[in-house]
Amino acid sequence: MQTSQNHKVTVQEMESNCWPPNLEQYCTLDSSSGVQNSSSTASFSPNGSPVSQPNNSCPMDLRRSPDNTCCSPVSDSCVTDNEHDLSHMIRQLETAMLGTDSDNIDVHAIMASGRSTEVSIESERWMYMMEMIAQGDLKELLCACAKAIENKDLHLTDCLMTQLRQMVSVSGEPKQRLGAYMLEGLVARLASSGSSIYKSLRCKEPASSELLSYMHILYEICPYFKFGYMSANGAIAEAMKDESRVHIIDFQIAQGSQWLTLIHALAARPGGPPSIRITGIDDSTSAYARGGGLEIVRQRLSKVAELCKVPFEFHAAAISATDVQLENLRIQPGEAIAVNFAMMLHHMPDESVGAQNHRDRLLRLAKSLSPKVVTLVEQEANTNTAPFVPRFLETMNHFLPIFESIDVSLPRDHRERINVEQHCLAREIVNIIACEGPERVERHELLGKWRSRFIMAGFKPFPLSSFVNSTIKTLLQSYCDKYTLEDKDEVLFLGWMNRAIVASCAWRC
Numbered sequence: 001m002q003t004s005q006n007h008k009v010t011v012q013e014m015e016s017n018c019w020p021p022n023l024e025q026y027c028t029l030d031s032s033s034g035v036q037n038s039s040s041t042a043s044f045s046p047n048g049s050p051v052s053q054p055n056n057s058c059p060m061d062l063r064r065s066p067d068n069t070c071c072s073p074v075s076d077s078c079v080t081d082n083e084h085d086l087s088h089m090i091r092q093l094e095t096a097m098l099g100t101d102s103d104n105i106d107v108h109a110i111m112a113s114g115r116s117t118e119v120s121i122e123s124e125r126w127m128y129m130m131e132m133i134a135q136g137d138l139k140e141l142l143c144a145c146a147k148a149i150e151n152k153d154l155h156l157t158d159c160l161m162t163q164l165r166q167m168v169s170v171s172g173e174p175k176q177r178l179g180a181y182m183l184e185g186l187v188a189r190l191a192s193s194g195s196s197i198y199k200s201l202r203c204k205e206p207a208s209s210e211l212l213s214y215m216h217i218l219y220e221i222c223p224y225f226k227f228g229y230m231s232a233n234g235a236i237a238e239a240m241k242d243e244s245r246v247h248i249i250d251f252q253i254a255q256g257s258q259w260l261t262l263i264h265a266l267a268a269r270p271g272g273p274p275s276i277r278i279t280g281i282d283d284s285t286s287a288y289a290r291g292g293g294l295e296i297v298r299q300r301l302s303k304v305a306e307l308c309k310v311p312f313e314f315h316a317a318a319i320s321a322t323d324v325q326l327e328n329l330r331i332q333p334g335e336a337i338a339v340n341f342a343m344m345l346h347h348m349p350d351e352s353v354g355a356q357n358h359r360d361r362l363l364r365l366a367k368s369l370s371p372k373v374v375t376l377v378e379q380e381a382n383t384n385t386a387p388f389v390p391r392f393l394e395t396m397n398h399f400l401p402i403f404e405s406i407d408v409s410l411p412r413d414h415r416e417r418i419n420v421e422q423h424c425l426a427r428e429i430v431n432i433i434a435c436e437g438p439e440r441v442e443r444h445e446l447l448g449k450w451r452s453r454f455i456m457a458g459f460k461p462f463p464l465s466s467f468v469n470s471t472i473k474t475l476l477q478s479y480c481d482k483y484t485l486e487d488k489d490e491v492l493f494l495g496w497m498n499r500a501i502v503a504s505c506a507w508r509c
Contacts, residue, residue: 129156133163138179139396141167145186146392146433157190170418174403181426182396185433212255212289214420219257221409221420222402223479224502227472227494228342228377229258234468235506236338237265239373243336246274249329249369251321251362252344253280255290256297260304267308275311279329282318283344294318321348322358326365337371346378346444352385353438363457367509373462374507376450380493380500383432384443395432398444399425401496408480447491447503454507461490462506468492 132140145160161183168179219225240246246266248259259278267273278301280294290296294316305312317328321344331337341362350359366374381398383391402425410417431442469487472494476483484495493500 126156129159136167138164138167138175142179142182142186142396143389143393145183146389149186149190150389161187170422171412174407175400177421178396178399178403178429181421181429182392182433184426185430188430188434209291210419211423212291214416214423215255215289217410217416217420218406218424222405223475223483224402224494225343226475227492228502228504229261230472230475231464231468231492231504232340232342232375232377232506233258233262233265234471235373235375235462235464236262236340238465238468239338239462239506239508240266240274240336241269243372244274245277245335246338247277247279247332247335248338248340249279249281249366250340250342251281251324252283252286252342253278253294253297254283254286256280256301258340258342259301263301263304263308263310263312267310273308273310275313276305277313277315277332277335279315279317281321281324281328282316283320283347287318321362322356324362324365326368329369331369337369339366339369339371339374341366341375342377343379345376345450346384347441349438349441350384350443353443360453360457363453363459367458370509372508374454374459375504376454376507377502377504378447378450379444380446380503381444382446382449384445384449388436392433395429397499398501399429401499401501405480405482405496408482447493447505450503450505459507459509462508463490464492464504464506 129144132144141160141164145157145164148156148160164179164183167176168183169176170180171177236248248262250256250258256278263276266276280297282294287293294314298314298316301314302312315330317324319328345359345362348359348362349356351357379398382394383398386394403421406417406421410420428442431440435441464487469485469492472485472492476485482497484493484498486493486495486500491503491505494502494504
């Protein structure tokens with residue numbers, strides 16, 4: 001029939017694009033199912049699309065050629081050379097979907113067995129896939145690939161991944177760049193090696209000084225971190241305006257950058273500055289970026305406090321936030337306490353991960369300190385308990401505006417842009433997509449869920465002052481006009497083209 005002939009032509013066109021369904025026949029991450037300690041790596045093809053390769057070098061290793069001045073990635077092709085086997089597979093697929101051209105087919109027998117319905121459904125499914133490929137809709141194809149993996153449909157997954165590799169690029173448009181890392185997340189999920197990628201993205205690259213440089217570039221070109229730090233500092237300054245002894249407990253001190261501006265602000269307070277004590281809780285990623293322990297942070301903050309003539313003390317708590325107990329905080333009588341949760345609570349496992357609900361435990365610990373204020377800054381995304389496919393779509397919708405905002409600030413041929421996106425964003429994206437259970441540590445929640453947790457712990461909202469709002473509006477004037485600021489239900493939301501990216505709020509006992 002004419003319809004069958006058209007279907008055959010469509011399937012035959014796939015011969016040059018589809019890979020064999022056997023995962024061992026194409027290059028993937030070096031991992032075995034259920035094994036999380038293998039060394040995995042991913043490189044990129046000449047057009048910038050990701051290709052996973054088994055070796056001992058770092059995942060997503062952007063190898064530079066001598067003439068490669070803008071970090072354009074290079075790698076070998078991953079497509080099988082066995083054209084005979086590939087052709088044979090395609091013919092088998094045709095037969096399975098459409099039957100044969102023989103006039104001797106027992107149609108009644110096929111219908112009696114129900115096979116004709118199955119063939120029709122299979123044919124319609126592949127026709128739909130081919131239509132999506134023809135339309136070149138990257139978002140739809142990525143989502144279709146995620147669904148195919150969820151359904152354990154290796155035939156469809158193979159063909160979609162091959163098409164996607166031709167469409168994504170770490171040096172292309174924002175959706176192509178994001179698509180490259182999301183595709184790598186899908187490959188890692190398929191190979192059960194997402195945890196290896198998350199843990200080893202620092203392997204051989206970058207050096208700690210380089211990572212700190214990339215983090216600083218992101219801090220400067222986009223206002224997301226400045227917004228969070230500025231709004232939290234504003235709430236702390238407001239709560240401490242009449243206090244003479246201030247103790248700030250920062251559950252992820254990082255480089256200590258947040259407190260530089262607050263020290264300056266408190267130094268200029270009418271009536272003189274208070275004495276300030278900061279307890280800095282460390283994490284391994286920040287320690288690596290610093291290139292050393294918390295002594296580096298102490299020296300940096302102490303120098304600024306000395307210049308501002310502010311009495312200052314730094315208490316280093318080199319301990320994971322999941323292990324923090326009351327005795328680690330060295331609370332002293334008579335001091336006013338501020339607790340800062342900036343971009344860190346989403347790393348804490350909750351009740352959906354296991355019996356140890358550190359997310360709520362830390363809130364109860366903070367409440368037991370009777371703090372004057374508790375600040376929360378988090379990405380506005382739902383990647384904690386969402387099932388895989390909705391989580392995949394949420395990740396795409398959340399990170400695409402971030403890539404778009406970077407595109408405005410850094411030209412696509414900027415030699416550091418790929419490094420910034422790879423080392424500051426890709427690691428998180430791969431973890432969200434590829435990992436499950438305790439291995440998935442990037443678990444964002446929407447502000448509504450955070451509000452429920454704080455209220456359950458016994459906190460009440462601490463409204464941010466209009467001064468904080470106006471200060472942030474002034475900050476945004478230095479950036480693209482596509483950034484948006486919304487003050488809603490005592491929460492500030494920073495967004496890109498009305499898509500909320502970061503939420504900031506404060507709480508009190």
